[in-house]
Amino acid sequence: MTEDTKRMKLLANTIRQDIITMLTEAKSGHPAGSLGLADVFAALYFGALRHDPKKPDWPERDRFVLSNGHVCPVLYASLACAGYFPKEMLMTLRKLGSPLQGHPHRGPLPGIENSSGPLGQGISQAVGMALVAKREAHAWRVYSVMGDGEMNEGQVWEALLLAAKYKLGNLVAIIDRNNIQIDGTTDDVLPLDPLADKLRSFGWNALEIDGNDVEAVLEALNAAKTEANRPTAIIAKTVSGKGVSFMEGKFEWHGKTPNAEQAAQAIKELNDARTALEAAP
Amino acid sequence: MNNPMKLVPDPFAPTIQRKSSRDGFGKALLELGERDKNVWAVSADVSESSRTHWFAEKFPARFVQVGVAEQNMASVAAGIAACGKTAFISAFGAFSPGRNFDQIRVSVCYNDVPVKIHASHTGLAVGPDGASHQMLEDVAMMRALPNMIVLVPADMEQAKKATYAAAMVKTPIYIRTSRENAPVFTTHETPFTIGKANIYRDGKDVAIFACGMQVYEALRAAEELKKENIDAAVIDMHTIKPIDRATIVSYAKKCGVLVSAEDHQIDGGLGSAIAEVLAEGWPVVLKRVGVNNSFGESGSCAELFSKYGIDAAGIAKAAKEAIHTKEVLKSYEVFP
Numbered sequence: 327m328t329e330d331t332k333r334m335k336l337l338a339n340t341i342r343q344d345i346i347t348m349l350t351e352a353k354s355g356h357p358a359g360s361l362g363l364a365d366v367f368a369a370l371y372f373g374a375l376r377h378d379p380k381k382p383d384w385p386e387r388d389r390f391v392l393s394n395g396h397v398c399p400v401l402y403a404s405l406a407c408a409g410y411f412p413k414e415m416l417m418t419l420r421k422l423g424s425p426l427q428g429h430p431h432r433g434p435l436p437g438i439e440n441s442s443g444p445l446g447q448g449i450s451q452a453v454g455m456a457l458v459a460k461r462e463a464h465a466w467r468v469y470s471v472m473g474d475g476e477m478n479e480g481q482v483w484e485a486l487l488l489a490a491k492y493k494l495g496n497l498v499a500i501i502d503r504n505n506i507q508i509d510g511t512t513d514d515v516l517p518l519d520p521l522a523d524k525l526r527s528f529g530w531n532a533l534e535i536d537g538n539d540v541e542a543v544l545e546a547l548n549a550a551k552t553e554a555n556r557p558t559a560i561i562a563k564t565v566s567g568k569g570v571s572f573m574e575g576k577f578e579w580h581g582k583t584p585n586a587e588q589a590a591q592a593i594k595e596l597n598d599a600r601t602a603l604e605a606a607p
Numbered sequence: 608m609n610n611p612m613k614l615v616p617d618p619f620a621p622t623i624q625r626k627s628s629r630d631g632f633g634k635a636l637l638e639l640g641e642r643d644k645n646v647w648a649v650s651a652d653v654s655e656s657s658r659t660h661w662f663a664e665k666f667p668a669r670f671v672q673v674g675v676a677e678q679n680m681a682s683v684a685a686g687i688a689a690c691g692k693t694a695f696i697s698a699f700g701a702f703s704p705g706r707n708f709d710q711i712r713v714s715v716c717y718n719d720v721p722v723k724i725h726a727s728h729t730g731l732a733v734g735p736d737g738a739s740h741q742m743l744e745d746v747a748m749m750r751a752l753p754n755m756i757v758l759v760p761a762d763m764e765q766a767k768k769a770t771y772a773a774a775m776v777k778t779p780i781y782i783r784t785s786r787e788n789a790p791v792f793t794t795h796e797t798p799f800t801i802g803k804a805n806i807y808r809d810g811k812d813v814a815i816f817a818c819g820m821q822v823y824e825a826l827r828a829a830e831e832l833k834k835e836n837i838d839a840a841v842i843d844m845h846t847i848k849p850i851d852r853a854t855i856v857s858y859a860k861k862c863g864v865l866v867s868a869e870d871h872q873i874d875g876g877l878g879s880a881i882a883e884v885l886a887e888g889w890p891v892v893l894k895r896v897g898v899n900n901s902f903g904e905s906g907s908c909a910e911l912f913s914k915y916g917i918d919a920a921g922i923a924k925a926a927k928e929a930i931h932t933k934e935v936l937k938s939y940e941v942f943p
Binding site: 391431432433439440441442443444446447448450451452453454455456457458459461480481484485487488492 | 682683684694709710
């Protein structure tokens with residue numbers, strides 16, 4: 327394991343601990359998807375993204391658009407880790423007057439590029455941004471994270487068609503393929519497979535990776551940079567609730583927060599994983 | 608007629624120029640494109656009908672064709688606007704905002720980005736296409752949204768001014784135009800300020816507040832009422848939100864009875880907006896002229912305006928009824 331990989335893995339662990347702590351304090355929110363995406367976010371915010379937490383409005387920054395807004399705890403934790411705002415603010419999640427809204431609100435919180443919540447809208451906004459970048463020959467790129475359940479929305483496919491039409495090689499959509507949504511597994515609720523084939527038939531470059539492997543995520547993000555005229559979809563197979571044994575793969579944890587005892591257990595497991603990681607060569 | 612408003616010399620001349628307000632939008636958009644390289648336009652497969660094609664031909668690098676996908680159109684425009692652009696989206700009212708309300712609510716209004724929503728085919732004025740295309744609920748939806756401004760221009764000239772004004776403000780705006788070729792009775796010199804009603808005709812017996820093509824109908828109605836010795840004021844409410852409270856209340860005090868007129872459901876549109884102001888400020892009798900809890904149907908614009916009572920004759924009739932109601936209530940000492 328390289329130093330860089332280890333650093334990102336440790337950051338993913340920190341992000342997971344922050345997610346548990348903030349959601350436990352908030353007493354409502356979405357742990358499963360947030361935990362599952364921690365490795366993707368570590369690879370984005372501490373690897374692939376060109377950004378400057380001290381200058382959130384830097385015009386040359388890469389744009390990050392969260393499309394499935396309910397996983398915002400992982401975004402908030404990543405932004406705090408990166409230094410966009412003090413970490414103590416995480417404890418205000420979902421509380422009155424906090425800029426850390428239950429679903430992201432563009433404006434009051436540095437680093438938030440778009441308001442989101444209703445599914446399917448973020449990917450369209452990312453397409454709009456990528457169009458501006460391409461038409462005006464900017465170097466910045468556009469990244470969007472979306473859920474697999476979100477792909478039930480017709481708007482997503484409208485956006486996919488348009489991105490291919492305008493040959494947006496500067497656009498990357500990372501699809502969190504955790505196979506859970508509110509009413510059950512995505513296979514039960516509305517089957518998506520063969521997802522990669524569908525995306526390719528829509529004119530996208532599609533990569534399938536282990537979304538809980540930061541090296542694999544970073545490699546895919548780097549591979550996407552070589553695409554000149556095709557948008558890239560990274561199908562990131564993740565385990566929802568990753569890192570907390572009793573949450574892993576359970577759709578029941580989509581929108582339920584742990585009680586104090588469960589949170590303590592989760593933090594203990596994550597600390598054990600951290601200790602093992604630190605000791606690893 | 609109110610001279611400072613600089614209307615055409617004879618608004619009722621049979622030779623009056625007839626143009627659609629959508630043309631006014633399209634011409635202004637083209638000029639905005641020339642003036643400001645940050646103006647973009649997005650269309651959902653109706654660029655000619657919604658008059659964005661002139662802009663598209665001249666500025667292809669700032670024109671986006673999303674296909675028949677109004678939800679995507681609103682959110683893509685929000686992404687463009689988030690990059691510092693002013694993004695105009697255009698389609699028929701039945702489809703945008705008819706089927707992308709959520710995208711306008713969250714991607715546009717909650718993001719608070721400068722997306723300008725233009726609907727070119729609205730109301731019964733759509734005509735032969737029938738009820739599915741005659742959008743009659745759009746103003747109700749749009750004026751309920753935070754951060755939104757709602758403009759309903761009365762003619763082609765005013766539509767131009769509304770479009771220029773829309774580009775000057777940073778907030779989301781809804782502009783409702785029409786495909787029908789209608790009398791152009793305002794001029795280049797007629798004032799236009801968002802949120803400030805235009806008083807075209809003063810009067811003491813009843814005040815008619817209208818928007819869109821019903822402004823001209825209201826002027827015609829006032830001419831008819833004059834023959835019956837009824838002195839009607841006519842006010843152009845081109846801005847539904849923010850509503851001009853001061854002008855409404857001043858005429859409520861002066862006339863004691865108001866009429867609203869619009870090519871929209873009477874619930875939720877201009878009539879409702881005026882009723883809200885009156886109820887909270889200076890309660891007087893208000894008669895709302897509009898489509899009353901029904902769909903439209905196929906027919907010509909003029910036929911439909913007549914059948915549904917939103918033409919000059921319908922407005923004049925409503926004004927007389929309103930005055931009568933006021934007199935009855937007065938006799939019961941309900942209103943002063």
